Amino acid sequence: MAVMTMRDALNDALHREMERDERVIVLGEDVSGGAGGTSGSRDAAGGIFGVTKGLLPRFGDKRVIDTAISESCIVGMANGAALAGLRPVAELMFADFVGVSFDQIFNQMAKFRYMFGGKAKTPVVLRMSMGAGMNAAAQHSQVIYPMLTMVPGLKVVTPSNPADAKGLLTQAIRDDDPVMFLEHKALYARKGEVPDGDHLVPFGEAALVREGQDATVVAIARMVPFAEKALDKLEAEGITCDLIDLRTTSPLDEETILESLSLTGRLVVVDEANPMCSMASEIAGLAARKGFAHLRAPVQCVTAPHTPVPFARELERLYVPGPDRIEAAIRDVLKEG
Amino acid sequence: MAVMTMRDALNDALHREMERDERVIVLGEDVSGGAGGTSGSRDAAGGIFGVTKGLLPRFGDKRVIDTAISESCIVGMANGAALAGLRPVAELMFADFVGVSFDQIFNQMAKFRYMFGGKAKTPVVLRMSMGAGMNAAAQHSQVIYPMLTMVPGLKVVTPSNPADAKGLLTQAIRDDDPVMFLEHKALYARKGEVPDGDHLVPFGEAALVREGQDATVVAIARMVPFAEKALDKLEAEGITCDLIDLRTTSPLDEETILESLSLTGRLVVVDEANPMCSMASEIAGLAARKGFAHLRAPVQCVTAPHTPVPFARELERLYVPGPDRIEAAIRDVLKEG
Amino acid sequence: MQQSPAQIRHAYTRMRLIREFEERLHVENPKGEIAGFTHLYAGQEAIAVGICENLDERDYIISTHRGHGHCLARGCDPRDMMHEIYGRADGLCKGRGGSMHIADLSKGMLGANGIVGGGQPIALGAAIACALRGDGSVSVSFTGDGASNQGTVFEAMNMAVVLKAPKVFVFEDNGYSEHTGASYGIGGDLKTRTEGFGIPVWEADGFDYFAVYEAARDAIAEARAGRGPVAVLATATRYFGHFEGDPQNYRAKDEVKRFREEKDCLMQMRRRVVEAGIFSESDLDAIDAAVIEQIDAAVASAREGPRPGPEIMLQDVYLDY
Amino acid sequence: MQQSPAQIRHAYTRMRLIREFEERLHVENPKGEIAGFTHLYAGQEAIAVGICENLDERDYIISTHRGHGHCLARGCDPRDMMHEIYGRADGLCKGRGGSMHIADLSKGMLGANGIVGGGQPIALGAAIACALRGDGSVSVSFTGDGASNQGTVFEAMNMAVVLKAPKVFVFEDNGYSEHTGASYGIGGDLKTRTEGFGIPVWEADGFDYFAVYEAARDAIAEARAGRGPVAVLATATRYFGHFEGDPQNYRAKDEVKRFREEKDCLMQMRRRVVEAGIFSESDLDAIDAAVIEQIDAAVASAREGPRPGPEIMLQDVYLDY
Numbered sequence A, B: 001m002a003v004m005t006m007r008d009a010l011n012d013a014l015h016r017e018m019e020r021d022e023r024v025i026v027l028g029e030d031v032s033g034g035a036g037g038t039s040g041s042r043d044a045a046g047g048i049f050g051v052t053k054g055l056l057p058r059f060g061d062k063r064v065i066d067t068a069i070s071e072s073c074i075v076g077m078a079n080g081a082a083l084a085g086l087r088p089v090a091e092l093m094f095a096d097f098v099g100v101s102f103d104q105i106f107n108q109m110a111k112f113r114y115m116f117g118g119k120a121k122t123p124v125v126l127r128m129s130m131g132a133g134m135n136a137a138a139q140h141s142q143v144i145y146p147m148l149t150m151v152p153g154l155k156v157v158t159p160s161n162p163a164d165a166k167g168l169l170t171q172a173i174r175d176d177d178p179v180m181f182l183e184h185k186a187l188y189a190r191k192g193e194v195p196d197g198d199h200l201v202p203f204g205e206a207a208l209v210r211e212g213q214d215a216t217v218v219a220i221a222r223m224v225p226f227a228e229k230a231l232d233k234l235e236a237e238g239i240t241c242d243l244i245d246l247r248t249t250s251p252l253d254e255e256t257i258l259e260s261l262s263l264t265g266r267l268v269v270v271d272e273a274n275p276m277c278s279m280a281s282e283i284a285g286l287a288a289r290k291g292f293a294h295l296r297a298p299v300q301c302v303t304a305p306h307t308p309v310p311f312a313r314e315l316e317r318l319y320v321p322g323p324d325r326i327e328a329a330i331r332d333v334l335k336e337g
Numbered sequence C, D: 001m002q003q004s005p006a007q008i009r010h011a012y013t014r015m016r017l018i019r020e021f022e023e024r025l026h027v028e029n030p031k032g033e034i035a036g037f038t039h040l041y042a043g044q045e046a047i048a049v050g051i052c053e054n055l056d057e058r059d060y061i062i063s064t065h066r067g068h069g070h071c072l073a074r075g076c077d078p079r080d081m082m083h084e085i086y087g088r089a090d091g092l093c094k095g096r097g098g099s100m101h102i103a104d105l106s107k108g109m110l111g112a113n114g115i116v117g118g119g120q121p122i123a124l125g126a127a128i129a130c131a132l133r134g135d136g137s138v139s140v141s142f143t144g145d146g147a148s149n150q151g152t153v154f155e156a157m158n159m160a161v162v163l164k165a166p167k168v169f170v171f172e173d174n175g176y177s178e179h180t181g182a183s184y185g186i187g188g189d190l191k192t193r194t195e196g197f198g199i200p201v202w203e204a205d206g207f208d209y210f211a212v213y214e215a216a217r218d219a220i221a222e223a224r225a226g227r228g229p230v231a232v233l234a235t236a237t238r239y240f241g242h243f244e245g246d247p248q249n250y251r252a253k254d255e256v257k258r259f260r261e262e263k264d265c266l267m268q269m270r271r272r273v274v275e276a277g278i279f280s281e282s283d284l285d286a287i288d289a290a291v292i293e294q295i296d297a298a299v300a301s302a303r304e305g306p307r308p309g310p311e312i313m314l315q316d317v318y319l320d321y
């Protein structure tokens, strides 16, 4: 075990998997950086968040491929390379850029295997940074997992800490299905203990981060540490909750949620997404469909408002569901029933 | 009142609005058709489903603009024309083609007004055909309203019959916000009475298509006539339900749903979308959040499975939620509580 | 004609196979047993076959919505394809894909594609795999005149040049993009526009098998040698509507008739082969007859093929979920 | 130099305004009061101003992520912009947009855009509105060397030709696309590639205001006359990193220094104007001093500007919902 940032844990997983399997390639804008520049460096960036740093010097530019600004082409290339036997890890700098590449995600990689009668395998990992927290405004701050989660054929991964980031990325690269790998940009610097050597976290297994009695709190990515903060405060008052970190939104670990709900009878879902057709909606709906017998109070959803992500610090802080709103929702869920 | 198909009702609305307001323009692939062809006709298509038939001869090729196959550009042009004072009605032949134009929908038109401090107005209508029913397979059969409904800044319209189609399209064209107008391809030939002259259906007002006692059934687009079929059968046995046709999924008429639920205590949601983060999830979640006090049984969601749309007739029929599955869900919702 | 008689027989047979496959679908379609959109390739056979005769096992192709010709030229089984088009459980894609999504990965056939312009970046990805293997293999995308205006196609041309990838862009100008003439939608012209990206272009008459074959041979040799992407631009026409059922209001009444009578690729090939004394008319008639028999059998078995059920609907969304 | 002294004063002032605006932001940024990504335009002033001096009220422009220069050249209020960049409630966009989303519809400024390549189709839509009005107005998009590879840009070029739209494509080659050299990502070269679409290209040294102005004047005249889209290709450099905070590892240490010393657009313009006897050094110094005062005031007021609250977060998603 070593303590490291999520960025370094991801970087470690990439190095290890590229070492382990020569079919793994990395591609995207500035995944190395410096090509055509005047400094002579070919590892000038290593990804704008530094996650792919050091890969080009180690594995060369046939396996670490800088591209032009052509996201449809980046994702499409990953799709084709996968069909042809490689295991590409493609990068969209910002998750918001699914906009310019959505067809290759939603109509192509997600559907090949099904449309082609089960004969195709498309082991693509699409890494992207998501979420608010850097005041990057409306086009660089979205968490887009709901619109990926709804697409059959995709798996969707949302790590909240360095150990999971390493374990889930390793799993993603070894997985034979297309995986959307969403790295919350406000978590890159989050530190934590990370297992040395091979570390895999299976998909579809949520983590029970805390155990408690009074309610079930389900959270995703950056909402997990925020929920922990809220719980720290409530625990001082004797209020305890199960805190479930989904880790993957597709597959969704319904069992863990429903089991916890059967014990607590109360549910709070914390989702950085906009409210409509969100993961919060999905899980609240799950409770209404399959957890109804246990439900003792209205489900509380803590989400962003139905607005784009605003720029100014004051506004972004209001936009993102924070510990205070989570705490208030937990208090609310305890009131009734 | 005249009886006409949904296709003709839409065509009528387009003719009337182009006549009424010269800022209205229409653009898309083959919205007229025949340009560069050898027959000399410039109204050779009128849209592949015939909805824009007759517009070019009437309004000319400055206002009825055939484009190349460049959907990002089509939607982007509509956005820019709208910012510059026109009222464009752009067409994506198939809703699935949001894939190749998603950025202009999700990062541009939806966000201009907000990002630009409330100064921009983007009165774009984006028409598209959606849904299964023509065995057009995985890339030409999707209902994509959930991924549009979740985007703040968009309005999303899903007519189920000719009268609403006319009234909602007229409203969409006169509306100052961007509107996603989803025409179910299996409904183009559906006939019904359509008011003559000006006819507007406001957004965010669901229609109570049938009134009943035993449960609330919420349905969208083609699911409305399917639900009617199911109810016809159940009514013969004395089971009656409220049937709510959402008409627009954004804004969502929560009041009508919750009011009905407060009377029936039981909810069935019928949605042609895949199940995760669907409108079914949203409305089931709504019941868990705001309708919990009235809810007497688990919510039943009738949706497509978590698979792409399959091609073969037998498979597509299994895929689409039909009257039988709706009937079964209503029976199920009556069992408990 | 530097090709051996065996090669010529192979190519002729493939072209005839495509022609009969499509002509037969045109006859069967109105009977109502075939669901969905069917886009026929008849008229353009010399292009698909002229290209694919230059390929071997290691290579990849990716097709369009008008995919039957490319699939057959690449060696997909016509019987399995027919079953797929009829939506049968034992079709090439288990009845899940249909005409617009026929794929055969075992043959390096990366799929027809219902999204115009969807295939070109994918084919470029396969080209990268070819380059990494370093075995001289290439990846081919077919692109219609209409598709050539899609942003993804431009992106793929650009990136192919950046990466010097062994990618072959085949442009098939059949005069129409659905109901719109090719000349309307294309800014500049296909050749100059492609060359503007730094991609050399070989032009060929798309009705002339030998012309396409030779252009493709030279172009593909460049790509195999690692000198970067190449393009082949071939012009032809489609004999039928955009899709089966298209009333073709955009087209002069006798347009197709004239092409059929004056330029038909099979007619031309027959004439040249017979004139060169390589095969006799009756040799070729025998091929034609065998092909027709094969198609008869394919249709007959497809009509009786097994209907897919719920398991087929639910399987193969993931390998593991 | 066929421009009047008043015109030259106007252009010089705008260029200086951009320069001082950006230099000042570079100084203020590390202090931590400015949030988000800030992309500075310093070094390229002659391009934005050389283009915009040819425009009038009816015209439109659309910008990029590096938008301050285009906004100021188009006449946006530097104080309101500064408030926006500081995220104030009374900023040009109420603090919701920030540096990357400054827009001023009242000035025909259709916005900076955080999506590379997002603006070109939008500007084409505005060009269609211009054509429909038939008043000779034009719509201008600015596109970086990196952005030029985005599919949407190619689509917009193509459709502009198809529709013969009064659209002006300005390509700004500043040598870099984030951390990657321009030469790496562009297949072919910008000029030939653009001409391949059938768009005539005027080239200009992007450090030379008069060269850009004249190229733009001639190009825009074509577009205004209804002869279809045109392009201006100008080469310059950016003086700062891609964004504020960029360590610029991809760049030789003295690269910017040399450009600043040898080619700087303001230096060149001063020299030519003074040599031609149009203004004296002290005339220009006076302009500079006034600009600096204006920027000082803008920064001072922005620092004290009102913070936005919850109403601002919730408003303006729709006109009516």
Ligand SMILES: Cc1ncc(C[n+]2csc(CCOP(=O)(O)OP(=O)(O)O)c2C)c(N)n1
Pocket (backbone or CB within 6 Å): B029, B069, B071, B093, B097, B100, C064, C065, C066, C114, C115, C116, C117, C143, C144, C145, C146, C147, C148, C174, C176, C177, C178, C242
């Ligand atoms: C992204 C996308 N846009 C539009 C369509 C509808 N469409 C299918 S084929 C076609 C025309 C294609 O023309 P071309 O590329 O010339 O191929 P051809 O049909 O002539 O073989 C269009 C517009 C589509 N399938 N995908």
Ligand SMILES: Cc1ncc(C[n+]2csc(CCOP(=O)(O)OP(=O)(O)O)c2C)c(N)n1
Pocket (backbone or CB within 6 Å): A029, A069, A071, A093, A097, A100, D064, D065, D066, D114, D115, D116, D117, D143, D144, D145, D146, D147, D148, D174, D176, D177, D178, D242
């Ligand atoms: C669609 C999209 N892809 C990538 C980015 C990230 N990005 C922002 S600016 C930039 C480089 C742009 O280079 P260029 O067009 O030359 O403009 P410059 O920064 O040099 O002004 C990139 C890759 C983005 N904002 N949008």
Ligand SMILES: [Mg+2]
Pocket (backbone or CB within 6 Å): C144, C145, C146, C172, C173, C174, C175, C176, C177, C178
């Ligand atoms: Mg064509």
Ligand SMILES: [Mg+2]
Pocket (backbone or CB within 6 Å): D144, D145, D146, D172, D173, D174, D175, D176, D177, D178
């Ligand atoms: Mg640049």
